[in-house]
Amino acid sequence: MSMQIDKKKLKNRVSSRKKIIVKLAQRSYPIYIEPGLLTQIHRIIPEFYIGKQIAIITNPTVGNLYAETVKVELGKAGLQPVIFAIPDGECYKNLDVVRDLYSRLLEHKFDRASAIIALGGGVIGDTAGFVAATYLRGIPFIQIPTTLLAQVDSSVGGKVGVDLLEGKNLVGSFYQPILVLIDPTVLTTLPQREVKAGLAEVIKHGVIYDAPFFAWLEKNINHILNLDMKCLSKIIARSCMIKAKVVSLDETERGLRALLNFGHTIGHAIETVTGYDRYRHGEAVAIGMVAAGKLAHSISMLNANDLNRMIELIQAAGLPTTIPNLEISKFLDTIYRDKKITAHKLRMVLPQKLGQVKIVTDISEKQIIRTIRALVEK
Numbered sequence: 001m002s003m004q005i006d007k008k009k010l011k012n013r014v015s016s017r018k019k020i021i022v023k024l025a026q027r028s029y030p031i032y033i034e035p036g037l038l039t040q041i042h043r044i045i046p047e048f049y050i051g052k053q054i055a056i057i058t059n060p061t062v063g064n065l066y067a068e069t070v071k072v073e074l075g076k077a078g079l080q081p082v083i084f085a086i087p088d089g090e091c092y093k094n095l096d097v098v099r100d101l102y103s104r105l106l107e108h109k110f111d112r113a114s115a116i117i118a119l120g121g122g123v124i125g126d127t128a129g130f131v132a133a134t135y136l137r138g139i140p141f142i143q144i145p146t147t148l149l150a151q152v153d154s155s156v157g158g159k160v161g162v163d164l165l166e167g168k169n170l171v172g173s174f175y176q177p178i179l180v181l182i183d184p185t186v187l188t189t190l191p192q193r194e195v196k197a198g199l200a201e202v203i204k205h206g207v208i209y210d211a212p213f214f215a216w217l218e219k220n221i222n223h224i225l226n227l228d229m230k231c232l233s234k235i236i237a238r239s240c241m242i243k244a245k246v247v248s249l250d251e252t253e254r255g256l257r258a259l260l261n262f263g264h265t266i267g268h269a270i271e272t273v274t275g276y277d278r279y280r281h282g283e284a285v286a287i288g289m290v291a292a293g294k295l296a297h298s299i300s301m302l303n304a305n306d307l308n309r310m311i312e313l314i315q316a317a318g319l320p321t322t323i324p325n326l327e328i329s330k331f332l333d334t335i336y337r338d339k340k341i342t343a344h345k346l347r348m349v350l351p352q353k354l355g356q357v358k359i360v361t362d363i364s365e366k367q368i369i370r371t372i373r374a375l376v377e378k
């Protein structure tokens with residue numbers, strides 16, 4: 001029997017792979033998205049990385065599920081992978097863990113021609129990226145994001161860093177990966193709550209930039225929650241496309257990139273006031289988006305229909321739109337300490353209509369108080 005390449009199968013495989021380029025002159029890089037991509041990476045990585053030594057930085061949760069597959073794949077490509085696991089959790093996104101990773105890289109004699117893979121969610125991506133950015137003044141870095149939040153947001157754009165005891169993300173850099181590899185099938189092991197939290201950033205992309213995508217999300221939200229792979233690939237690709245576009249126009253957040261903060265001014269304050277343990281980041285952003293929408297409606301910037309559609313989609317995604325209680329004074333202290341405040345004026349990204357937002361700089365404290373009160377459950 002003669003062996004023949006099944007051209008149809010090959011075409012299907014190749015055509016289901018989506019490729020998005022983050023355009024940053026010489027530092028441009030591709031994002032590949034495809035269900036099952038994890039077992040294809042031995043073909044892709046050697047095109048971008050010609051060294052031999054490579055560290056897979058992960059945590060035990062993700063590592064037990066996927067690190068061996070990645071290691072075997074890298075082996076097939078002739079690379080020499082080592083797995084460095086760090087403990088799971090935001091509290092390990094810190095400088096002690098970074099120092100420990102430097103030591104392990106030195107022990108294994110990693111040099112400037114060696115590379116790092118981040119295999120995990122945003123915590124791993126930010127920490128491993130920071131290590132890659134700073135070890136020997138920077139070594140090549142590949143992102144394999146495994147949470148929805150990391151696949152649609154944190155793995156794209158090059159923000160890397162760690163937390164200090166004084167606050168989150170206070171130390172970091174802009175450092176772009178050479179490649180982002182996204183396999184949506186890894187989301188089948190992700191807790192539902194994490195999937196929903198990631199959806200907040202997807203909805204955000206629709207509101208800030210893409211009304212047809214927002215309408216598509218309204219129609220397909222149940223398929224997405226049921227982890228339909230085609231739908232997941234689409235929301236990841238669309239989100240990466242939007243983020244990639246914004247980042248390539250404003251890499252270091254001097255202008256346009258601020259639009260990605262829609263829902264985040266109030267979202268961050270909610271996270272801080274509730275001590276980072278009541279809400280996942282996406283849940284706080286969901287409430288923050290509702291707040292921004294209500295504020296925009298109260299100043300006649302956003303019509304009631306668009307506001308309701310936004311709230312209904314957030315609810316349909318299983319995300320919160322209200323808070324049980326909140327100490328307003330603590331909340332105001334936090335929000336006015338936020339780094340996005342210039343000259344005591346609160347800058348907020350507000351929606352004008354679905355698909356379009358604007359930075360507004362003259363929001364008064366009274367308006368903020370009224371908006372927050374409207375969010376608290378009666």
Ligand SMILES: NC(=O)c1ccc[n+]([C@@H]2O[C@H](COP(=O)([O-])OP(=O)(O)OC[C@H]3O[C@@H](n4cnc5c(N)ncnc54)[C@H](O)[C@@H]3O)[C@@H](O)[C@H]2O)c1
Binds near residue numbers: 061090123
């Ligand atoms: N760099 C950026 O631009 C950027 C943007 C947004 C958020 N962030 C950062 O991202 C972090 C949050 O990231 P996150 O929401 O991905 O949280 P996370 O990295 O803590 O992951 C959430 C949980 O899911 C587990 N997990 C990951 N993938 C899994 C999988 N496929 N199956 C089963 N379990 C899995 C993790 O081990 C963890 O317990 C924060 O530190 C935030 O500051 C960075």
Ligand SMILES: [Zn+2]
Binds near residue numbers: 153285
């Ligand atoms: Zn966010």
